[in-house]
Amino acid sequence: MSxxxxxxxxxxxPLSRRAVRETKxxxxxxxxxxxxxxxxxxxxxxxxxxxxxxxEYIKARFPEVRFVGYEEFGNFHGAREHxxxxxxPDKLKAHKADAVIVGIxx
Amino acid sequence: MVEKMGLPTASIIGxxxxxxxxxxxxxxxxxxxxxVYPGAPMVDSExxxxxxVEEELAPGLLRGLTGEAPREVNAATEPAPGQVVFSxxxxxxxxxxxxxxxxxxxxxVPPTRERVDAFLRFTDRRPEExxxxxxxxxxxxSILSIAITGVMAGxxxxxxxxxxxxxxxxxxxKYRVEDSGSTPGWEPVVIVSGPIVKQLDFNFGQGMMRVGRxxxxxxxxxxxxxxxxxxxxxxxxxxxxxxxxxxxFLVAMAEDEDSAREIGWPTYGExxxxxxxxxxxxxxxxxxxxxxxxxxxDNAEVHVRQWADVIGGSFTYWxxxxxxxxxxxxxxxxxxxxxxxxxxxxxxxxxxxHLYDNxxxxxxxxxxxxxxxxxxxxxxxxxxxxxxxxxxxxASGDPGRLLNVIxxxxxxxxxxxxxxxxxxxxxxxxxxxxGPPTSRKISLPANWESLLKNQTRKN
Numbered sequence: 001m002s003x004x005x006x007x008x009x010x011x012x013x014p015l016s017r018r019a020v021r022e023t024k025x026x027x028x029x030x031x032x033x034x035x036x037x038x039x040x041x042x043x044x045x046x047x048x049x050x051x052x053x054x055x056e057y058i059k060a061r062f063p064e065v066r067f068v069g070y071e072e073f074g075n076f077h078g079a080r081e082h083x084x085x086x087x088x089p090d091k092l093k094a095h096k097a098d099a100v101i102v103g104i105x106x
Numbered sequence: 107m108v109e110k111m112g113l114p115t116a117s118i119i120g121x122x123x124x125x126x127x128x129x130x131x132x133x134x135x136x137x138x139x140x141x142v143y144p145g146a147p148m149v150d151s152e153x154x155x156x157x158x159v160e161e162e163l164a165p166g167l168l169r170g171l172t173g174e175a176p177r178e179v180n181a182a183t184e185p186a187p188g189q190v191v192f193s194x195x196x197x198x199x200x201x202x203x204x205x206x207x208x209x210x211x212x213x214x215v216p217p218t219r220e221r222v223d224a225f226l227r228f229t230d231r232r233p234e235e236x237x238x239x240x241x242x243x244x245x246x247x248s249i250l251s252i253a254i255t256g257v258m259a260g261x262x263x264x265x266x267x268x269x270x271x272x273x274x275x276x277x278x279x280k281y282r283v284e285d286s287g288s289t290p291g292w293e294p295v296v297i298v299s300g301p302i303v304k305q306l307d308f309n310f311g312q313g314m315m316r317v318g319r320x321x322x323x324x325x326x327x328x329x330x331x332x333x334x335x336x337x338x339x340x341x342x343x344x345x346x347x348x349x350x351x352x353x354x355f356l357v358a359m360a361e362d363e364d365s366a367r368e369i370g371w372p373t374y375g376e377x378x379x380x381x382x383x384x385x386x387x388x389x390x391x392x393x394x395x396x397x398x399x400x401x402x403x404d405n406a407e408v409h410v411r412q413w414a415d416v417i418g419g420s421f422t423y424w425x426x427x428x429x430x431x432x433x434x435x436x437x438x439x440x441x442x443x444x445x446x447x448x449x450x451x452x453x454x455x456x457x458x459x460h461l462y463d464n465x466x467x468x469x470x471x472x473x474x475x476x477x478x479x480x481x482x483x484x485x486x487x488x489x490x491x492x493x494x495x496x497x498x499x500x501a502s503g504d505p506g507r508l509l510n511v512i513x514x515x516x517x518x519x520x521x522x523x524x525x526x527x528x529x530x531x532x533x534x535x536x537x538x539x540x541g542p543p544t545s546r547k548i549s550l551p552a553n554w555e556s557l558l559k560n561q562t563r564k565n
Contacts, residue, residue: 006195009216013185014208014258014335016251019239020135025175026114032172040108044480046147050118050159054141057164079431079494079539082279089111099171100108103118104147105127 029099033064038097040088041070042077045104054101068095109136116141116170118163125345126287129338133244137178139170148480187250188233190219207344210331210355214258225253228266228561230551238277241284242346243338247273251336259328264561265306265321267548269328271387272296274546276332281389285540287339290427291349292393292537294329295437296358297521299375300385302548305558308360312525314439315357315532322357329389330355356392359523365442366522369449374521377454378545385548390437390519391541392534396420399531401444406451409444410460413531418465418511421535425467425511426476426484431539432494436461436512437519438533442526458515465512470505519543 029035037058041047047070055067073091074084092100108115116139119127124142131138141163147155170176185191192202199216203209215221226233226249233250240247249270256269276283276294286294298308309319317323333339339347361374375386397420401412417436428434440448448457469486476484486509490500499509512518524530536542551557 008193008195009199009218010190010193011199011203012217012219012222012254013187013189013191014203014217014254015184016187016246016248016336018132018181018184018244019236019246020133020179020181020244022135022179022181023110023137024178025137025139026109026112028114028172028175030172037171043483045120046155046482047118048483049152049155050143050147050163053156053159054118054164054167057160058168061168079433080492081539085107088107092108092111092113097113100113100115101118101141101167101171102108102115104143105117105119105123 032058032062035098036066036068036096038068038092038095038100039070040073040076040100040102042104043075047104050104068097114171115139116167118143118167120147121145123348126348129346130242132179132181133242133338135179137176139176141166141170187248207340208335210327210334215260217254217257221257222253224263225256225266228263228551228557229270237273240277240337242287245336247277247336255332255335256328259331260324261328262320264558265325267550268298268302268325268387271546271548272329272389275387275389275544278544280542281544282540283337286333286337287347287349288540289348289350290393290537291352292391292541293353293356294389294541295356295392295534296325296329297374297388297390298358298360299373301383302385303360303363308358310360310362310523314359314523317357326355326357361521362442362523365445365526369446371445371449371454371522377519380547386545387548388543388545389541390543391537393537394421394424394535396533399533400529402529404447406448409448410457413438414461414464417461417533422465422467422511423475424535426472427538428513429472429489429495430476430481432513433517433542434538435517435519435536435543436533437521439521439523439531441524441529441531442522444529444531445522454520457520458518461518462510462512462515466508467511468505469507469509472509
């Protein structure tokens with residue numbers, strides 16, 4: 001069949017609308033001294049080694065920073081993901097967290 | 107979530123996951139500050155890990171908290187749902203869709219308005235109805251999107267009620283569709299139950315899991331295409347699907363319900379809590395499949411013992427992921443001739459109990475498996491303390507103690523299907539809490555019978 005005789009197809013967009021409300025990034029904290037940094041960990045990929053090293057690095061630059069360890073928040077991924085995630089906002093407020101480190105996606 | 111609370115957040119991401127992070131950022135509409143860990147932390151020495159954290163990851167995290175705020179997500183303007191976006195010959199359409207990453211590598215049926223409308227006639231629901239903003243791209247799982255994907259996958263219009271039920275199951279938060287791109291590379295299998303199995307000509311006999319019968323094949327392909335296009339799980343050159351090796355789509359499964367009834371076992375649909383005669387779809391993740399399980403003999407125990415042997419040999423390694431989450435399910439496709447012998451003596455529950463009692467792993471081996479995979483801190487004792495595993499998993503500190511690989515007998519699923527002329531079964535392993543068995547009743551349109559009759563005449 002020559003291309004001239006071939007039928008032509010008008011095709012619909014195969015995806016669907018993104019239903020996402022954009023959120024602005026929170027203001028950053030140039031000085032972490034006196035601030036509280038909370039840790040959230042999904043209990044995989046050697047976080048038990050990585051988080052202490054990160055803490056050490058940040059403390060060396062901001063000695064007055066305070067960390068709230070990941071143990072306080074529970075595993076936000078896995079068996080109790082939905083329940084644990086639901087408790088995180090209140091726990092962050094209770095600990096007066098100013099910033100958060102989340103991991104580990106690897 | 108945390109950034110939405112107004113708290114500056116920095117995320118630890120492995121360098122191989124940056125593209126997936128971009129997809130998630132767009133899907134959640136939240137800018138992300140990232141500290142990058144180069145490579146895979148599970149294979150680095152202690153010294154290498156320390157160096158990478160100090161030189162790259164920690165500085166990145168610190169910048170993420172103290173430096174410039176991450177850039178806002180600016181999603182590109184997109185067409186409206188149902189809009190004609192291209193016109194061309196069959197080959198032109200294939201090429202266009204291929205370039206846009208809208209295919210699975212196979213030719214698609216061009217989704218024209220007429221073809222899509224034919225699918226929409228097989229539902230009483232409005233095309234613009236949205237089941238959920240579905241992860242991971244946060245797109246609307248609309249009735250229209252189901253019809254378009256069904257056309258592209260090569261489904262027949264009359265499959266539409268099944269396709270909608272599949273999406274209803276997929277949209278259940280407990281199914282965790284957002285984990286469809288996880289590195290184990292699990293694949294959903296659709297299990298169809300009820301009279302619709304025969305009405306739509308599903309293969310539940312010899313070769314049931316082969317590509318070749320239109321209902322089984324095109325519905326299996328539909329699931330993979332939907333995950334790719336609407337949910338956003340694409341392998342390179344796309345992004346979002348991080349299955350390290352992955353597997354091909356699985357054709358839809360259906361039960362030989364006549365055989366199940368004949369031997370006196372409840373059907374799979376009834377096991378899932380539905381009434382006999384109801385049409386049901388179940389989605390079930392599959393991360394591993396046993397070799398064919400051949401068994402011979404005229405008594406129940408010899409067959410079920412063989413199943414325990416093969417299932418234990420195939421699935422024990424990965425059971426640690428189920429231990430971490432308190433859930434995994436083996437789905438056994440029991441050959442009709444074997445099921446008949448077993449059912450002559452045992453109920454399905456007795457089969458479940460036997461498998462539960464006889465598939466074992468030592469605490470030391472499963473801990474080793476978990477540590478090798480992703481979790482150096484794996485602890486059965488902690489899982490018991492947290493209520494994720496039953497107390498017997500921490501009954502003693504003996505590393506040689508035997509644990510049940512199957513956490514609870516009721517987690518074993520059994521379906522009768524396959525070649526009645528051979529003595530073969532097979533088992534499929536779910537990926538812990540990712541894609542657990544999730545069922546939905548299939549809702550048929552009010553005029554189903556006449557629609558089906560007319561469609562059959564056209565076909």
